[in-house]
Amino acid sequence: MGVPVKGLKKDENKYQLNENTLERIYAGWLGKVIGIRMGAPVEGWSSEEIQKKYGELWDYPVDYGNFAADDDSNGPVFLVRALEQVEPGRKLTAQDVAEALLNYAPYEHGFFWWGGYGLSTEHTAYLNLRQGIPAPLSGSIQKNGKTMAEQIGGQIFIDPWGLVSPGNPGQAAELAREAASVTHDGNGIWGGVFVAVCISLAFEEWPMEELIEKALTYLPSDCAYAEMVREVLKFWEKDKTGDWRVCLAFIQEHFGYDKYPGSCHIIPNAAVMILALLYGGDDFARTLCICNMCGWDTDCNVGNLGSIMGVRAGISGIDYEKWQRAVNDLLICSGTMGSLNIMDVPYGASCMARQAFALAGVELPGSWKELLENHLESCHFEYPGSTHAMRVRLEQAEEDENGDREYTAGEGCRQEALYRIYNTSEMSCTGRRSLKVEAEGMRAGAKLYVYQKTYYRAEDLYDNRYEPSFSPRIYPGQYLRAKVLACGIQGYVQLYVRDLNDGELLSGKKIPCQKESWLDLEFVIPFKRGACLGEAGLLFTAQEEGSGGVFTAYLDILEYGGEPDYEMDFRQERLESWCEHWSSTQWEVTQFTRVKGSTWLEDEWLHVSGTDFAETYTGSHTFGDYCLSAELKPLCGEKHLLNVRVQGAVRSYAAGFYGEGKLGLLKNKNGYQILAETEFFWETGKCYCIEVQCRGAVLWVLVDGKRLLEYEDCDGPYLQGAVGMSVFEGSHCAYRNLRAEGAHYQARSEQ
Numbered sequence: 095m096g097v098p099v100k101g102l103k104k105d106e107n108k109y110q111l112n113e114n115t116l117e118r119i120y121a122g123w124l125g126k127v128i129g130i131r132m133g134a135p136v137e138g139w140s141s142e143e144i145q146k147k148y149g150e151l152w153d154y155p156v157d158y159g160n161f162a163a164d165d166d167s168n169g170p171v172f173l174v175r176a177l178e179q180v181e182p183g184r185k186l187t188a189q190d191v192a193e194a195l196l197n198y199a200p201y202e203h204g205f206f207w208w209g210g211y212g213l214s215t216e217h218t219a220y221l222n223l224r225q226g227i228p229a230p231l232s233g234s235i236q237k238n239g240k241t242m243a244e245q246i247g248g249q250i251f252i253d254p255w256g257l258v259s260p261g262n263p264g265q266a267a268e269l270a271r272e273a274a275s276v277t278h279d280g281n282g283i284w285g286g287v288f289v290a291v292c293i294s295l296a297f298e299e300w301p302m303e304e305l306i307e308k309a310l311t312y313l314p315s316d317c318a319y320a321e322m323v324r325e326v327l328k329f330w331e332k333d334k335t336g337d338w339r340v341c342l343a344f345i346q347e348h349f350g351y352d353k354y355p356g357s358c359h360i361i362p363n364a365a366v367m368i369l370a371l372l373y374g375g376d377d378f379a380r381t382l383c384i385c386n387m388c389g390w391d392t393d394c395n396v397g398n399l400g401s402i403m404g405v406r407a408g409i410s411g412i413d414y415e416k417w418q419r420a421v422n423d424l425l426i427c428s429g430t431m432g433s434l435n436i437m438d439v440p441y442g443a444s445c446m447a448r449q450a451f452a453l454a455g456v457e458l459p460g461s462w463k464e465l466l467e468n469h470l471e472s473c474h475f476e477y478p479g480s481t482h483a484m485r486v487r488l489e490q491a492e493e494d495e496n497g498d499r500e501y502t503a504g505e506g507c508r509q510e511a512l513y514r515i516y517n518t519s520e521m522s523c524t525g526r527r528s529l530k531v532e533a534e535g536m537r538a539g540a541k542l543y544v545y546q547k548t549y550y551r552a553e554d555l556y557d558n559r560y561e562p563s564f565s566p567r568i569y570p571g572q573y574l575r576a577k578v579l580a581c582g583i584q585g586y587v588q589l590y591v592r593d594l595n596d597g598e599l600l601s602g603k604k605i606p607c608q609k610e611s612w613l614d615l616e617f618v619i620p621f622k623r624g625a626c627l628g629e630a631g632l633l634f635t636a637q638e639e640g641s642g643g644v645f646t647a648y649l650d651i652l653e654y655g656g657e658p659d660y661e662m663d664f665r666q667e668r669l670e671s672w673c674e675h676w677s678s679t680q681w682e683v684t685q686f687t688r689v690k691g692s693t694w695l696e697d698e699w700l701h702v703s704g705t706d707f708a709e710t711y712t713g714s715h716t717f718g719d720y721c722l723s724a725e726l727k728p729l730c731g732e733k734h735l736l737n738v739r740v741q742g743a744v745r746s747y748a749a750g751f752y753g754e755g756k757l758g759l760l761k762n763k764n765g766y767q768i769l770a771e772t773e774f775f776w777e778t779g780k781c782y783c784i785e786v787q788c789r790g791a792v793l794w795v796l797v798d799g800k801r802l803l804e805y806e807d808c809d810g811p812y813l814q815g816a817v818g819m820s821v822f823e824g825s826h827c828a829y830r831n832l833r834a835e836g837a838h839y840q841a842r843s844e845q
Contacts, residue, residue: 669694
């Protein structure tokens with residue numbers, strides 16, 4: 095992207111980023127998620143089919159509960175992370191985005207539609223990249239043909255490039271063109287440019303038709319996409335009925351699916367987006383609902399409009415009860431990094447906001463600077479309405495006949511109690527907002543849990559067509575911190591985590607609730623073997639009857655981090671099917687994600703095997719300095735390794751047996767390179783304990799307790815990342831007793 099691209103217009107950026115910009119980025123990303131959730135149940139339907147089933151559809155078609163992963167959110171939230179790898183002073187290129195795609199998309203499962211080479215545009219481009227064909231050739235008409243290059247994906251993943259360019263449409267256009275060209279070309283690119291520019295312009299006040307006209311100036315006037323937009327605009331200007339269905343009939347006649355080749359062409363779907371923008375009356379809900387009722391690729395179309403209209407309306411323009419509460423800020427993903435697959439909407443918005451201010455050269459305002467630079471992973475509740483996917487569960491001293499129930503934000507009522515959580519500006523400790531928790535009728539001994547789910551099983555999610563798999567977000571050895579103010583009844587509060595494998599509750603010290611001052615709580619989770627931590631939060635215990643009063647608490651910060659101290663017992667894990675309704679081929683070992691190859695369990699061993707290579711990961715992307723150890727049993731082939739500091743499929747270190755009679759330390763930089771090696775004569779079928787120690791840029795490799803390799807990486811070292819196992823060249827290896835430890839390892843090393 096070093097030179098301006100033909101067809102793109104450069105602007106002087108006059109928009110000034112401010113605190114309101116942050117809220118609009120959140121509103122835009124939330125709008126995207128709302129639109130996807132709204133459109134997913136009727137994806138691929140015609141307008142006639144939707145009308146026959148629902149009539150007028152002015153709500154979510156389906157109550158999903160926990161909405162699972164979707165390609166329309168996977169692409170945006172992971173591909174924008176390409177900006178993190180761009181050095182200061184260098185512009186983003188298509189190859190940067192291509193490497194992000196290779197890093198976060200597993201091989202032919204999860205992430206997006208794997209419809210086959212020459213059928214699915216993204217699948218085709220991904221395989222091109224895997225074979226060393228660089229971007230933008232990977233997505234070009236020259237390589238893949240015009241039909242493949244002009245399908246809808248060029249615009250459905252494009253939202254972040256507008257969100258990181260508030261009021262700077264020239265920048266949005268350039269970023270979008272580079273990103274879209276990885277997988278698309280021609281009108282596939284111009285659609286991405288158009289949508290990103292619309293999002294960028296939405297940060298300023300424009301009449302809708304002027305916003306559309308201005309966005310068109312960033313497209314070649316003779317491209318089919320621009321011609322379609324102008325035709326729909328002309329029809330709207332002449333239409334005296336104001337009836338969007340009249341315009342839909344015009345689109346079906348002139349720009350319908352029958353007019354364009356491929357499975358999901360960009361032009362018909364973009365046409366109904368323009369219709370909705372013009373007939374939506376500048377109203378967030380009406381615009382999205384009209385687009386949904388138009389049919390075709392609804393989650394894509396309504397998702398893009400959600401971004402545009404979310405930014406335009408701001409958070410106050412999105413009805414909380416009707417649209418936001420159901421989402422509860424939860425965003426499930428299906429990339430290579432399991433701890434990133436359990437995400438919330440504020441986290442994604444904050445990542446984009448941080449990039450937006452950095453690109454503009456503007457310092458983050460007020461308390462946002464500290465939050466986004468040092469507490470990005472935390473629950474901070476500073477976005478209006480945000481809940482960070484927190485939940486509440488009440489356990490009375492005596493269970494009723496229905497047993498305990500779990501509720502999301504704003505819901506939950508039984509005979510004995512009413513309990514709810516919601517965002518408020520009434521109280522705060524570190525910023526302006528907090529999460530308010532209320533419960534009525536708590537009896538003595540009642541326990542109120544306010545928590546995040548930190549791990550999901552297949553049965554927890556409504557629809558797993560995009561095959562998510564997870565690693566927990568928190569581990570033994572790490573800390574859990576919170577700031578809380580509680581009042582209403584006498585009682586205690588403590589931090590806790592729950593182990594899903596054996597049901598054990600691990601908790602910190604009970605602290606009496608204080609009505610007048612905020613409590614700073616911290617709990618360091620003790621070492622545990624065989625754990626899978628699935629909940630993390632606060633436990634409030636009532637000391638006396640509520641007597642009709644209301645228990646109230648305010649939560650300002652909830653965060654977890656630090657280094658791990660745990661050991662996996664593979665006898666506690668299981669194989670889960672993540673795609674039982676679509677395919678029986680997607681099985682994953684619990685707590686692991688898989689890039690490629692096959693993984694399975696036999697007794698206490700986890701097996702990893704592949705035709706060429708196989709890699710599987712667990713742990714958190716936030717792990718820093720730690721030691722990883724495991725027993726390895728090579729069973730076939732010559733390359734058997736442990737991975738550390740894993741940041742995705744093309745960024746990690748690996749250490750282990752790398753050829754006959756060799757021990758190696760390697761770095762994956764979109765391809766493995768040997769950093770250090772030594773002779774070590776290992777045998778097939780024999781067990782070895784391999785240990786990899788990481789401190790700063792220095793790594794050590796030990797076999798059976800003997801240090802054999804040491805290397806300092808002075809070329810862009812990876813300083814954080816998860817753990818994993820990998821084999822190459824058709825190898826097969828079994829692993830057991832996988833141990834990750836941070837603070838304890840550091841203390842030993844210093845003795």
